[in-house]
Amino acid sequence: MKIDAIKDGIVIDHITAGRGMTLYNYLGLDALDCTVALIKNVSSSKMGKKDIIKIDADFGVDTDVLGYVDPGVTVNVIKNGEIVEKKKIELPEILNGVIRCKNPRCITSTEHSLPQRFRLTDPSGPVYRCVWCEARAKTDFDNK
Amino acid sequence: MRSLIDISELSVGEIEALIDKAEAIMESPADYADKCRGRKLATLFFEPSTRTRLSFEAAMYELGGNVLGFSESQSSSAAKGESVADTARTVSCYADIIAMRHPKEGAPLVASVNASVPVINAGDGGHNHPTQTLTDLLTIKREKGRLTDLTVGICGDLKFGRTVHSLISALSRYEGVRFILISPAELRIPGYVRDGVLKKNSVPFEETTDLDGSIPSLDVLYMTRVQRERFFNEEDYLRLRDSYILTAAKMGAAKSDMTVMHPLPRVNEIAYEIDSDPRAAYFRQVMYGKFIRMALILKLLEIE
Numbered sequence: 001m002k003i004d005a006i007k008d009g010i011v012i013d014h015i016t017a018g019r020g021m022t023l024y025n026y027l028g029l030d031a032l033d034c035t036v037a038l039i040k041n042v043s044s045s046k047m048g049k050k051d052i053i054k055i056d057a058d059f060g061v062d063t064d065v066l067g068y069v070d071p072g073v074t075v076n077v078i079k080n081g082e083i084v085e086k087k088k089i090e091l092p093e094i095l096n097g098v099i100r101c102k103n104p105r106c107i108t109s110t111e112h113s114l115p116q117r118f119r120l121t122d123p124s125g126p127v128y129r130c131v132w133c134e135a136r137a138k139t140d141f142d143n144k
Numbered sequence: 145m146r147s148l149i150d151i152s153e154l155s156v157g158e159i160e161a162l163i164d165k166a167e168a169i170m171e172s173p174a175d176y177a178d179k180c181r182g183r184k185l186a187t188l189f190f191e192p193s194t195r196t197r198l199s200f201e202a203a204m205y206e207l208g209g210n211v212l213g214f215s216e217s218q219s220s221s222a223a224k225g226e227s228v229a230d231t232a233r234t235v236s237c238y239a240d241i242i243a244m245r246h247p248k249e250g251a252p253l254v255a256s257v258n259a260s261v262p263v264i265n266a267g268d269g270g271h272n273h274p275t276q277t278l279t280d281l282l283t284i285k286r287e288k289g290r291l292t293d294l295t296v297g298i299c300g301d302l303k304f305g306r307t308v309h310s311l312i313s314a315l316s317r318y319e320g321v322r323f324i325l326i327s328p329a330e331l332r333i334p335g336y337v338r339d340g341v342l343k344k345n346s347v348p349f350e351e352t353t354d355l356d357g358s359i360p361s362l363d364v365l366y367m368t369r370v371q372r373e374r375f376f377n378e379e380d381y382l383r384l385r386d387s388y389i390l391t392a393a394k395m396g397a398a399k400s401d402m403t404v405m406h407p408l409p410r411v412n413e414i415a416y417e418i419d420s421d422p423r424a425a426y427f428r429q430v431m432y433g434k435f436i437r438m439a440l441i442l443k444l445l446e447i448e
Contacts, residue, residue, distance in 0.1 A: 105248060105269045107254055107268075113227065129336075134336070
């Protein structure tokens, strides 16, 4: 299968196989009107299989989202067909506006103007806790 | 300017200094009767409370200060939809220090971020209640003479009981403390306390459903109420509320100097017949609560 190289944009590489669609949704890529390619189950010498997302536009990718959904992905920034920056994404210490606290007793459940903010309390889990009520973040995907 | 939202914000040294100050106040209250002259405490209680609110108010009055505030959310602008942040900013214009109780977890932290005066968390949902923990620590110190080398039994609702979580967290920092955690299976301590506090700090503990078998080894027995307001389901509450009832017969198996504590209010988990037992410390605990709050108000207002 052939997918054209991009000239100016972003390539998110080394996505754990099967997690590309989750990232696509968390990043809100459905709202973009440029060309976006989600390639699943690409052969990889290191990972066996991986997913890749290519975005054919200068898109300010939210690295907190990337680090939360799939730490270890790499982001390649492409300018004039060349990779000008390569970033390996790690677990973010603080998550701002990525997920919502699901604790019905949390103050954010009634005061919606408060920022949804989580702190990494255990990188081995990984475990994120709401900065307001300390409830553990519940993910709808396996982020091990 | 400093607030107190979570007991872990205080170092062991600071807690000991507060306990020392409370004991000094108990020794000679007249020396402290004018320390807060001209200062005002705002008690913002969005949820009912007897002891905590009155003890804060009594504490401020005994320091020579004044008190303003409300005791239910319906009598504040919260009923009109005002945010906690705006309430905190507003009250900062009237008071020198705020004590806040709120049913939503994290509300006092929101207040402290927005207030321009110190905020004391007087209980937020099932989350934190640091002044109860300070009260408990002062009680143990007064009753046992130490905070180290103790076997502490905590019995009842260990899942939703905010006092329990804070107490475990605070006592875990002292040498030789061992916990026996007695609860129905449904009300065991949450994972973040078991793993994040006890296991993480290698504190010895045991989880059991057996109060009778545990009682002989305890230096302190901390009883708690199964709280109706923490349940979304009335059936679960009714099923679990009578799990443990401390009676004179059960006390017969306890050490002669075991201390019985309870954050109060009790429902039926401690039989009234125990009130006259010298080991029953829960009403002395109430009195200690006022003195430790006096010490805390002085600390946060930076008054020597």
